[in-house]
Amino acid sequence: MAGPAFDQREGYIWYNGEYVDWKDAKLHVLSHGLHYGSTVFEGVRAYGGEIFKLKEHTDRLFRSAETLGMKVPYTKEELIEQQKDILKKEGLTDAYLRPVIWRGSELMGISAQANRINVAIAAWDWPSYFKPEDRLKGLRLTVAEWCRPDPRTIPCHAKAAGLYMICTLSKHKAENDGFNDAMMLDFEGNIAEATGANIFFTKDGALHTPVPDCFLDGITRQTVVDLARRRGIEVIERKIRPEEMADFDECFLTGTAVEVTPVASIDKYSFKPGAITTQLMDDYTNEAHPHALAAE
Numbered sequence: 001m002a003g004p005a006f007d008q009r010e011g012y013i014w015y016n017g018e019y020v021d022w023k024d025a026k027l028h029v030l031s032h033g034l035h036y037g038s039t040v041f042e043g044v045r046a047y048g049g050e051i052f053k054l055k056e057h058t059d060r061l062f063r064s065a066e067t068l069g070m071k072v073p074y075t076k077e078e079l080i081e082q083q084k085d086i087l088k089k090e091g092l093t094d095a096y097l098r099p100v101i102w103r104g105s106e107l108m109g110i111s112a113q114a115n116r117i118n119v120a121i122a123a124w125d126w127p128s129y130f131k132p133e134d135r136l137k138g139l140r141l142t143v144a145e146w147c148r149p150d151p152r153t154i155p156c157h158a159k160a161a162g163l164y165m166i167c168t169l170s171k172h173k174a175e176n177d178g179f180n181d182a183m184m185l186d187f188e189g190n191i192a193e194a195t196g197a198n199i200f201f202t203k204d205g206a207l208h209t210p211v212p213d214c215f216l217d218g219i220t221r222q223t224v225v226d227l228a229r230r231r232g233i234e235v236i237e238r239k240i241r242p243e244e245m246a247d248f249d250e251c252f253l254t255g256t257a258v259e260v261t262p263v264a265s266i267d268k269y270s271f272k273p274g275a276i277t278t279q280l281m282d283d284y285t286n287e288a289h290p291h292a293l294a295a296e
Protein backbone atom coordinates (compact mmCIF):
# COMPACT_ATOMS: atom_id res chain seq x y z
CA MET A 1 0.00 0.00 0.00
CA ALA A 2 1.87 3.03 -1.27
CA GLY A 3 1.59 6.42 0.39
CA PRO A 4 3.69 8.59 2.64
CA ALA A 5 6.05 6.82 5.05
CA PHE A 6 4.37 5.79 8.25
CA ASP A 7 6.07 8.49 10.30
CA GLN A 8 5.15 11.20 7.81
CA ARG A 9 1.37 11.04 7.71
CA GLU A 10 -1.21 13.62 8.62
CA GLY A 11 -3.57 13.25 11.54
CA TYR A 12 -3.36 12.29 15.19
CA ILE A 13 -2.17 9.32 17.19
CA TRP A 14 -3.49 8.64 20.65
CA TYR A 15 -0.42 8.39 22.87
CA ASN A 16 -0.50 7.83 26.65
CA GLY A 17 -3.84 9.50 27.16
CA GLU A 18 -3.80 12.33 24.64
CA TYR A 19 -3.85 12.95 20.94
CA VAL A 20 -0.52 14.03 19.53
CA ASP A 21 0.28 15.15 16.03
CA TRP A 22 0.99 12.05 13.92
CA LYS A 23 4.55 13.15 13.10
CA ASP A 24 5.33 13.81 16.77
CA ALA A 25 4.28 10.38 18.06
CA LYS A 26 7.87 9.38 18.87
CA LEU A 27 9.72 7.29 21.45
CA HIS A 28 13.26 7.38 22.76
CA VAL A 29 15.93 5.16 21.16
CA LEU A 30 16.65 3.66 24.58
CA SER A 31 13.17 2.20 24.95
CA HIS A 32 13.00 -1.25 26.48
CA GLY A 33 10.38 -2.26 23.96
CA LEU A 34 12.84 -1.64 21.13
CA HIS A 35 15.91 -3.33 22.64
CA TYR A 36 14.38 -6.27 24.46
CA GLY A 37 11.13 -6.83 22.59
CA SER A 38 8.82 -5.96 25.45
CA THR A 39 6.10 -4.83 23.07
CA VAL A 40 2.65 -6.22 22.33
CA PHE A 41 0.20 -5.01 19.73
CA GLU A 42 -3.01 -5.65 17.84
CA GLY A 43 -4.14 -5.42 14.25
CA VAL A 44 -7.80 -4.47 14.07
CA ARG A 45 -10.05 -3.49 11.18
CA ALA A 46 -13.09 -1.32 10.82
CA TYR A 47 -15.61 -1.78 8.05
CA GLY A 48 -18.23 0.85 7.29
CA GLY A 49 -17.37 2.65 10.54
CA GLU A 50 -17.80 -0.46 12.71
CA ILE A 51 -14.76 -2.03 14.35
CA PHE A 52 -14.90 -5.77 13.73
CA LYS A 53 -14.40 -8.00 16.80
CA LEU A 54 -13.26 -5.02 18.85
CA LYS A 55 -13.84 -6.77 22.17
CA GLU A 56 -11.95 -9.91 21.07
CA HIS A 57 -8.96 -7.88 19.89
CA THR A 58 -8.93 -5.77 23.03
CA ASP A 59 -9.17 -8.87 25.22
CA ARG A 60 -6.22 -10.38 23.36
CA LEU A 61 -4.22 -7.14 23.71
CA PHE A 62 -4.67 -7.26 27.47
CA ARG A 63 -3.87 -10.99 27.60
CA SER A 64 -0.70 -10.39 25.58
CA ALA A 65 0.34 -7.54 27.90
CA GLU A 66 -0.37 -9.65 30.97
CA THR A 67 1.66 -12.54 29.52
CA LEU A 68 4.62 -10.15 29.19
CA GLY A 69 4.08 -8.95 32.76
CA MET A 70 2.91 -5.49 31.72
CA LYS A 71 0.09 -3.88 33.64
CA VAL A 72 -1.88 -1.74 31.20
CA PRO A 73 -2.57 1.67 32.78
CA TYR A 74 -6.07 1.79 31.25
CA THR A 75 -9.11 -0.42 31.48
CA LYS A 76 -10.37 -2.52 28.59
CA GLU A 77 -13.44 -0.33 28.39
CA GLU A 78 -11.28 2.79 28.11
CA LEU A 79 -9.25 1.34 25.26
CA ILE A 80 -12.39 0.12 23.51
CA GLU A 81 -13.83 3.63 23.65
CA GLN A 82 -10.50 5.10 22.59
CA GLN A 83 -10.39 2.92 19.48
CA LYS A 84 -13.88 4.07 18.52
CA ASP A 85 -12.93 7.66 19.26
CA ILE A 86 -9.85 7.70 17.04
CA LEU A 87 -11.91 6.51 14.07
CA LYS A 88 -14.32 9.39 14.56
CA LYS A 89 -11.57 11.92 15.15
CA GLU A 90 -9.75 10.84 11.99
CA GLY A 91 -12.97 10.57 9.97
CA LEU A 92 -12.24 6.93 9.04
CA THR A 93 -14.78 4.27 8.08
CA ASP A 94 -12.74 1.48 6.46
CA ALA A 95 -9.58 1.42 8.46
CA TYR A 96 -6.81 -0.51 10.14
CA LEU A 97 -6.15 0.17 13.83
CA ARG A 98 -2.87 -0.52 15.53
CA PRO A 99 -2.91 -0.41 19.34
CA VAL A 100 0.59 -0.94 20.77
CA ILE A 101 1.92 -1.27 24.33
CA TRP A 102 5.60 -1.18 25.24
CA ARG A 103 8.02 -0.71 28.12
CA GLY A 104 9.65 2.70 28.14
CA SER A 105 13.15 4.09 28.67
CA GLU A 106 13.40 4.71 32.42
CA LEU A 107 15.86 1.86 32.97
CA MET A 108 18.08 0.17 30.42
CA GLY A 109 18.72 -3.51 31.02
CA ILE A 110 17.04 -6.87 31.02
CA SER A 111 15.17 -6.03 34.17
CA ALA A 112 12.75 -3.19 33.70
CA GLN A 113 10.35 -3.64 36.57
CA ALA A 114 9.61 0.04 37.02
CA ASN A 115 9.61 1.15 33.40
CA ARG A 116 6.58 3.01 32.20
CA ILE A 117 4.02 1.01 30.29
CA ASN A 118 3.25 3.13 27.24
CA VAL A 119 0.10 2.78 25.18
CA ALA A 120 -0.60 4.21 21.75
CA ILE A 121 -3.27 3.73 19.10
CA ALA A 122 -2.88 4.69 15.46
CA ALA A 123 -5.52 4.24 12.78
CA TRP A 124 -5.34 4.71 9.04
CA ASP A 125 -7.48 4.35 6.00
CA TRP A 126 -7.59 0.79 4.70
CA PRO A 127 -10.40 0.14 2.25
CA SER A 128 -11.37 -3.44 1.64
CA TYR A 129 -10.24 -4.16 -1.90
CA PHE A 130 -12.97 -6.52 -2.71
CA LYS A 131 -12.22 -8.04 -6.05
CA PRO A 132 -12.92 -11.74 -5.66
CA GLU A 133 -11.73 -12.54 -9.18
CA ASP A 134 -8.24 -11.19 -8.38
CA ARG A 135 -8.06 -12.86 -5.02
CA LEU A 136 -9.23 -16.16 -6.46
CA LYS A 137 -5.99 -16.40 -8.40
CA GLY A 138 -4.48 -17.36 -5.08
CA LEU A 139 -1.18 -16.67 -3.36
CA ARG A 140 2.04 -18.54 -4.03
CA LEU A 141 3.74 -19.71 -0.86
CA THR A 142 6.98 -21.47 -0.02
CA VAL A 143 7.89 -23.40 3.11
CA ALA A 144 10.03 -21.29 5.44
CA GLU A 145 13.38 -22.38 6.82
CA TRP A 146 12.46 -20.97 10.22
CA CYS A 147 9.91 -22.85 12.26
CA ARG A 148 7.51 -21.89 15.03
CA PRO A 149 9.31 -22.61 18.27
CA ASP A 150 8.43 -24.97 21.10
CA PRO A 151 5.77 -23.26 23.25
CA ARG A 152 8.05 -23.74 26.27
CA THR A 153 10.52 -21.33 24.70
CA ILE A 154 8.30 -18.33 23.94
CA PRO A 155 4.91 -16.92 24.96
CA CYS A 156 3.40 -18.23 21.71
CA HIS A 157 -0.17 -17.03 22.29
CA ALA A 158 0.80 -13.42 22.89
CA LYS A 159 0.76 -11.06 19.95
CA ALA A 160 4.22 -9.87 20.93
CA ALA A 161 6.71 -8.06 18.71
CA GLY A 162 9.57 -10.48 19.40
CA LEU A 163 7.70 -13.38 17.87
CA TYR A 164 7.72 -11.64 14.51
CA MET A 165 11.50 -11.73 14.04
CA ILE A 166 11.35 -15.11 12.28
CA CYS A 167 8.23 -14.06 10.39
CA THR A 168 9.96 -11.07 8.82
CA LEU A 169 13.01 -13.21 7.99
CA SER A 170 10.79 -15.86 6.38
CA LYS A 171 8.66 -13.40 4.48
CA HIS A 172 11.67 -11.50 3.14
CA LYS A 173 13.24 -14.73 1.90
CA ALA A 174 9.95 -15.82 0.29
CA GLU A 175 9.52 -12.45 -1.45
CA ASN A 176 13.12 -12.41 -2.63
CA ASP A 177 12.56 -15.86 -4.12
CA GLY A 178 9.43 -14.66 -5.98
CA PHE A 179 6.70 -15.91 -3.62
CA ASN A 180 3.97 -13.95 -1.88
CA ASP A 181 4.52 -15.40 1.57
CA ALA A 182 6.02 -18.27 3.54
CA MET A 183 4.32 -21.11 5.33
CA MET A 184 6.01 -22.05 8.57
CA LEU A 185 6.23 -25.51 10.07
CA ASP A 186 6.36 -25.95 13.82
CA PHE A 187 9.30 -27.25 15.86
CA GLU A 188 8.08 -30.82 15.30
CA GLY A 189 7.72 -30.40 11.53
CA ASN A 190 3.93 -30.06 11.44
CA ILE A 191 2.25 -27.37 9.37
CA ALA A 192 1.78 -24.27 11.53
CA GLU A 193 0.76 -21.02 9.80
CA ALA A 194 1.85 -18.29 7.40
CA THR A 195 3.96 -15.35 8.60
CA GLY A 196 0.94 -13.28 9.63
CA ALA A 197 -2.09 -15.48 9.04
CA ASN A 198 -3.51 -18.90 9.87
CA ILE A 199 -3.92 -21.66 7.30
CA PHE A 200 -6.74 -24.02 6.27
CA PHE A 201 -6.99 -26.88 3.78
CA THR A 202 -9.95 -28.82 2.42
CA LYS A 203 -10.29 -32.50 1.70
CA ASP A 204 -13.48 -34.37 0.74
CA GLY A 205 -15.63 -31.39 1.74
CA ALA A 206 -14.12 -30.99 5.21
CA LEU A 207 -11.82 -28.27 6.54
CA HIS A 208 -8.49 -29.26 8.06
CA THR A 209 -6.48 -26.77 10.07
CA PRO A 210 -3.54 -27.13 12.47
CA VAL A 211 -4.17 -27.11 16.22
CA PRO A 212 -2.98 -23.69 17.41
CA ASP A 213 -0.83 -25.06 20.22
CA CYS A 214 2.36 -23.15 19.38
CA PHE A 215 1.08 -20.14 17.44
CA LEU A 216 -1.67 -17.53 17.47
CA ASP A 217 -5.23 -18.84 17.40
CA GLY A 218 -6.33 -15.97 15.18
CA ILE A 219 -9.61 -14.18 15.71
CA THR A 220 -10.32 -14.59 11.99
CA ARG A 221 -9.48 -18.29 12.28
CA GLN A 222 -12.02 -18.64 15.09
CA THR A 223 -14.61 -16.69 13.07
CA VAL A 224 -14.07 -18.88 10.00
CA VAL A 225 -14.30 -22.10 12.03
CA ASP A 226 -17.59 -20.82 13.39
CA LEU A 227 -18.88 -19.78 9.94
CA ALA A 228 -17.94 -23.17 8.48
CA ARG A 229 -19.69 -25.07 11.25
CA ARG A 230 -22.79 -22.92 10.75
CA ARG A 231 -22.74 -24.05 7.10
CA GLY A 232 -22.52 -27.67 8.23
CA ILE A 233 -18.91 -27.98 7.00
CA GLU A 234 -16.92 -30.31 9.21
CA VAL A 235 -13.85 -28.64 10.77
CA ILE A 236 -11.01 -30.92 11.82
CA GLU A 237 -8.30 -29.36 14.00
CA ARG A 238 -5.32 -31.65 14.11
CA LYS A 239 -1.61 -32.05 13.53
CA ILE A 240 -0.98 -31.89 9.78
CA ARG A 241 2.19 -33.23 8.16
CA PRO A 242 3.56 -31.31 5.15
CA GLU A 243 3.41 -34.43 2.90
CA GLU A 244 -0.38 -34.40 3.33
CA MET A 245 -0.54 -31.32 1.13
CA ALA A 246 -0.50 -33.71 -1.86
CA ASP A 247 -4.04 -34.82 -0.94
CA PHE A 248 -5.65 -31.47 -0.17
CA ASP A 249 -7.99 -29.75 -2.66
CA GLU A 250 -8.22 -26.14 -1.52
CA CYS A 251 -6.09 -23.97 0.73
CA PHE A 252 -6.63 -20.49 2.18
CA LEU A 253 -5.22 -18.11 4.75
CA THR A 254 -7.16 -16.23 7.41
CA GLY A 255 -6.25 -13.07 9.28
CA THR A 256 -7.46 -9.59 10.04
CA ALA A 257 -5.38 -8.20 7.18
CA VAL A 258 -5.79 -10.98 4.59
CA GLU A 259 -9.38 -11.85 5.61
CA VAL A 260 -9.98 -15.15 3.75
CA THR A 261 -7.43 -15.38 0.93
CA PRO A 262 -7.00 -18.40 -1.34
CA VAL A 263 -3.61 -20.05 -1.78
CA ALA A 264 -2.74 -21.39 -5.25
CA SER A 265 0.45 -23.23 -4.35
CA ILE A 266 2.93 -24.08 -1.62
CA ASP A 267 6.16 -25.06 -3.34
CA LYS A 268 5.37 -28.14 -5.49
CA TYR A 269 1.81 -28.54 -4.16
CA SER A 270 -1.03 -26.83 -6.05
CA PHE A 271 -4.51 -26.02 -4.83
CA LYS A 272 -7.60 -24.91 -6.66
CA PRO A 273 -9.70 -22.28 -4.90
CA GLY A 274 -13.13 -23.92 -5.00
CA ALA A 275 -16.58 -24.01 -3.48
CA ILE A 276 -15.60 -24.05 0.19
CA THR A 277 -13.11 -21.20 -0.10
CA THR A 278 -15.48 -18.98 -2.07
CA GLN A 279 -18.32 -19.76 0.31
CA LEU A 280 -16.24 -18.79 3.31
CA MET A 281 -14.89 -15.66 1.60
CA ASP A 282 -18.51 -14.57 1.07
CA ASP A 283 -19.59 -15.56 4.56
CA TYR A 284 -16.67 -13.68 6.09
CA THR A 285 -17.49 -10.58 4.06
CA ASN A 286 -21.09 -10.77 5.18
CA GLU A 287 -20.01 -11.14 8.78
CA ALA A 288 -17.36 -8.41 8.81
CA HIS A 289 -18.78 -5.85 6.43
CA PRO A 290 -22.33 -6.76 5.46
CA HIS A 291 -22.78 -3.55 3.43
CA ALA A 292 -19.91 -4.33 1.03
CA LEU A 293 -21.71 -7.01 -0.96
CA ALA A 294 -24.91 -5.02 -1.16
CA ALA A 295 -22.97 -2.00 -2.46
CA GLU A 296 -21.34 -3.83 -5.36
Ligand code: PMP
Binds near residue numbers: 216219
Ligand atom coordinates in the same frame (compact mmCIF):
# COMPACT_ATOMS: atom_id res chain seq x y z
N1 PMP B 1 -0.76 -15.56 12.98
C1 PMP B 1 0.06 -14.49 13.02
C2 PMP B 1 1.51 -14.69 13.21
C3 PMP B 1 -0.48 -13.20 12.87
O1 PMP B 1 0.32 -12.13 12.90
C4 PMP B 1 -1.86 -13.04 12.67
C5 PMP B 1 -2.45 -11.66 12.49
N2 PMP B 1 -2.75 -11.09 13.74
C6 PMP B 1 -2.67 -14.18 12.64
C7 PMP B 1 -2.09 -15.43 12.80
C8 PMP B 1 -4.16 -14.06 12.43
O2 PMP B 1 -4.73 -13.47 13.56
P1 PMP B 1 -6.07 -12.62 13.47
O3 PMP B 1 -7.04 -13.45 12.69
O4 PMP B 1 -6.48 -12.48 14.89
O5 PMP B 1 -5.75 -11.35 12.80
